[in-house]
Amino acid sequence: MIRLQEISKHFGPLHVLQGVSADIPEGSVTALIGPSGSGKSTLLRCVNLLEIPEAGTLTMGTETMQFRGTTPPIDAVLRMRRQTGMVFQNFQLFPHRSVIENVMEGLVTVLRWPRAKAVERAMALLEKVDMAHKAQEWPATLSGGQQQRVAIARALAPSPRVLLCDEPTSALDPSLATEVIQVLRVLAEEGMTMLMATHDLRLAASIGQQVIFLDGGRIIEAGTPDALFNHPTQAETRTFVASLSDA
Amino acid sequence: MPETTATLIPAWLQLMADSFWPLLYAGLKFTVPLTLISFAAGLVLAFLVALVRLFGPAPLVWLVRFYVWLIRGTPLLVQLFVIFYGLPSVGVVLDPLPAALIGFTLNVGAYNSEVIRAAIESISKGQWEAAYSLSMTRAQALRRTVMPQAARVAVPPLSNSFISLVKDTSLAAVLTVPEIFQAAQRIAAVTYEPLVLYLEAAMIYLAFSSVLTALQARLEKRYGQHAMFAGKLR
Numbered sequence: 001m002i003r004l005q006e007i008s009k010h011f012g013p014l015h016v017l018q019g020v021s022a023d024i025p026e027g028s029v030t031a032l033i034g035p036s037g038s039g040k041s042t043l044l045r046c047v048n049l050l051e052i053p054e055a056g057t058l059t060m061g062t063e064t065m066q067f068r069g070t071t072p073p074i075d076a077v078l079r080m081r082r083q084t085g086m087v088f089q090n091f092q093l094f095p096h097r098s099v100i101e102n103v104m105e106g107l108v109t110v111l112r113w114p115r116a117k118a119v120e121r122a123m124a125l126l127e128k129v130d131m132a133h134k135a136q137e138w139p140a141t142l143s144g145g146q147q148q149r150v151a152i153a154r155a156l157a158p159s160p161r162v163l164l165c166d167e168p169t170s171a172l173d174p175s176l177a178t179e180v181i182q183v184l185r186v187l188a189e190e191g192m193t194m195l196m197a198t199h200d201l202r203l204a205a206s207i208g209q210q211v212i213f214l215d216g217g218r219i220i221e222a223g224t225p226d227a228l229f230n231h232p233t234q235a236e237t238r239t240f241v242a243s244l245s246d247a
Numbered sequence: 248m249p250e251t252t253a254t255l256i257p258a259w260l261q262l263m264a265d266s267f268w269p270l271l272y273a274g275l276k277f278t279v280p281l282t283l284i285s286f287a288a289g290l291v292l293a294f295l296v297a298l299v300r301l302f303g304p305a306p307l308v309w310l311v312r313f314y315v316w317l318i319r320g321t322p323l324l325v326q327l328f329v330i331f332y333g334l335p336s337v338g339v340v341l342d343p344l345p346a347a348l349i350g351f352t353l354n355v356g357a358y359n360s361e362v363i364r365a366a367i368e369s370i371s372k373g374q375w376e377a378a379y380s381l382s383m384t385r386a387q388a389l390r391r392t393v394m395p396q397a398a399r400v401a402v403p404p405l406s407n408s409f410i411s412l413v414k415d416t417s418l419a420a421v422l423t424v425p426e427i428f429q430a431a432q433r434i435a436a437v438t439y440e441p442l443v444l445y446l447e448a449a450m451i452y453l454a455f456s457s458v459l460t461a462l463q464a465r466l467e468k469r470y471g472q473h474a475m476f477a478g479k480l481r
Binding site: 074081085090096 | 373374376377378379380381382383384387391392395396399
């Protein structure tokens, strides 16, 4: 279980997260939806501590961290972060490393795996995202969809407890988005815990078991995709869902 | 009169040939080590200064900014005079070569700290975050992710600075370091042929710089490899 309790965060005068509490059950997929600026990306980044919340509590497995407005010690941050993997909107592959080296990077540099073992694990993951044939290529030679699949393999390599996806398909055209959604669906079916911020209704509805609607730094409504998309109880949710299906 | 022309042309050629080895020797014995050592030491200094400016505590940041401001704002020739001729007044007596090494190192450090800082800053925040998301520490992210990419950005301006340094080492002549230019001066003083000697010295500097320019091209190719495959560099 990943538990967020009363997570609060400001950017300057802007109160981006106003006491957000949510339980992310393990083995399932939770989608964060909401308009731009609603705080969904920030919430995601609070889970792996790329943003440090000012107040609230974050629990992941046996680790708990309470935020009191100070920077937590780096070893505690790293302990928490090691339970997460992250996929970015713009992929952020390391351009100076080949595809397989990208996937090996966390294993070799952080976990200090021997190279041969890391190569084996990286190849297995590249097979899984159907990118094994590009193992020796440079990232810059790949399409966006291919880069994102490699990025997913890179995030999975250190066996995280949860995969955080920040708008994983937003930088892709529909056909490339489909191949990325395919990969995420397979992971979801295998029971990978995922938390994703997305604008992609198709992504949220097709692989999410839980959908959380954020607006103005608060959770407005949470529930199954069917409940949220077809029978929203809150006016804001209804407006937002309508705007998504219009687009 | 054919005899006169016949003896006149070989006279300066002969002088050039005679002085070539002393000048080249001065280059290999002093110019090259002076350049290599002060550039290497200067780069280490520049890297440390850049790290302080980017990540250091405020008092240290002010200290290194003062250093960069001071060195960049004063002529190298004056700095060399202060170190070699000025410091003995306060009891710091340095031999010519160490004095020149210190002066050049401080210069390389100041100018290139800005180059390295800018190169590090040119790497997107997203790359740092990708490294952090793999649980890298800041040192690991810097070493594994940011510096290799920043190096590619920094190679052309660093090479420029290196080539400038080769030529700037001629200023060591005023500290009595017997490098190329000093050797040329000495021979010119006894042969009364300044044009021949100084042109010859210039040619040797030109040859050294040309070799370095060729090396620069190779370095850029090496560090630009990943971009080149995407057709960005060519």
